Amino acid sequence: MATEGLAGRVAVVTGGGSGLGAAMAHEYARAGMRVAVLDIDEPRARDVASSLTDLGGEADAVPVDTGDAVSIRDAAARVAERFGACNLLCANVGVQQFGSLDALTDDDWTWVLTVNVLGTVRTVAAFLPALRGTDGWRQIAITASSGVFVPAIRLGAYTTSKSALVGYGDTLRLELAGEDIGVTLIFPAGMMTRHLESSAAARPEGLGASVLRNEDIEAMLASSPETAGDIATAEDAVRGLLPQLVANEPYVITHGGYRDQLAAHRTRVDAAFDRMEQGRAPQA
Numbered sequence: 001m002a003t004e005g006l007a008g009r010v011a012v013v014t015g016g017g018s019g020l021g022a023a024m025a026h027e028y029a030r031a032g033m034r035v036a037v038l039d040i041d042e043p044r045a046r047d048v049a050s051s052l053t054d055l056g057g058e059a060d061a062v063p064v065d066t067g068d069a070v071s072i073r074d075a076a077a078r079v080a081e082r083f084g085a086c087n088l089l090c091a092n093v094g095v096q097q098f099g100s101l102d103a104l105t106d107d108d109w110t111w112v113l114t115v116n117v118l119g120t121v122r123t124v125a126a127f128l129p130a131l132r133g134t135d136g137w138r139q140i141a142i143t144a145s146s147g148v149f150v151p152a153i154r155l156g157a158y159t160t161s162k163s164a165l166v167g168y169g170d171t172l173r174l175e176l177a178g179e180d181i182g183v184t185l186i187f188p189a190g191m192m193t194r195h196l197e198s199s200a201a202a203r204p205e206g207l208g209a210s211v212l213r214n215e216d217i218e219a220m221l222a223s224s225p226e227t228a229g230d231i232a233t234a235e236d237a238v239r240g241l242l243p244q245l246v247a248n249e250p251y252v253i254t255h256g257g258y259r260d261q262l263a264a265h266r267t268r269v270d271a272a273f274d275r276m277e278q279g280r281a282p283q284a
């Protein structure tokens, strides 16, 4: 299906109140889709939804905390009531917590894994009935990160969580293929968004404040100088995304110049195969 056929179809975007999610919401609305903008920051979700309706689209802001299973189910029920369908689900929320592996606290890990991994799993589970009940094109997009290909120090909890999403998304694609529901993993590199600020604001009080040390940021940038310059705006990052979702591409690289580093990684995996085949080839 071409993107021209999208008018009137329903897109749901979590983390739609800011950054990549807000840029996605605008792209989808420009294609004529009706958009549910879900975010823990309700005023921002409302601002995005209003800007879409001001442009002549149909949109609704829906509060959700993707760190909370009940909140996700409530949001799915509200979207079902308002739109009665779901063609495109973008499970886009992700939170960031800098820190070296020996400094990250149990609360840090609990929060990052709960929101980024369980939050995504629960979001997909909550919206699957709507996807299954909708005719025509259906697609799930999961926001991972370039960090899974080119890990940097001090981002261990985040990179672990986004790597889990790759395993989850690749399995989900296999399991839903028979139902013609596609799955795309999106790998943005760095973007100029409110990610650190919005992450800190969304962290539950009971888990203590999110600690951000300049030293961690500097160490991360120094450890990964090639990717440090890969920064785009969210609007640039979503350019070209929608046609790839419509084409059910398994992976989308939004931007970034880390192709050589990824090739070097593949070379190391190949070398491991070579050693295995040379050292442990089955005896004739």
Ligand SMILES: NC(=O)c1ccc[n+]([C@@H]2O[C@H](COP(=O)([O-])OP(=O)(O)OC[C@H]3O[C@@H](n4cnc5c(N)ncnc54)[C@H](O)[C@@H]3O)[C@@H](O)[C@H]2O)c1
Pocket: 014, 015, 016, 017, 018, 019, 020, 021, 038, 039, 040, 041, 044, 064, 065, 066, 067, 092, 093, 094, 095, 115, 143, 144, 145, 146, 187, 188, 189, 190, 191, 192, 193, 194, 195, 196, 198, 199, 202, 234
């Ligand atoms: N900014 C980057 O450099 C970068 C790079 C790679 C991947 N990503 C990923 O892109 C996605 C979007 O991030 P962004 O950069 O647009 O950040 P952003 O801060 O601009 O947007 C994230 C939105 O998620 C919302 N949010 C946070 N926790 C939530 C929760 N528990 N429930 C519901 N909403 C919640 C925030 O309120 C915010 O509106 C994330 O998954 C992030 O991990 C970001």
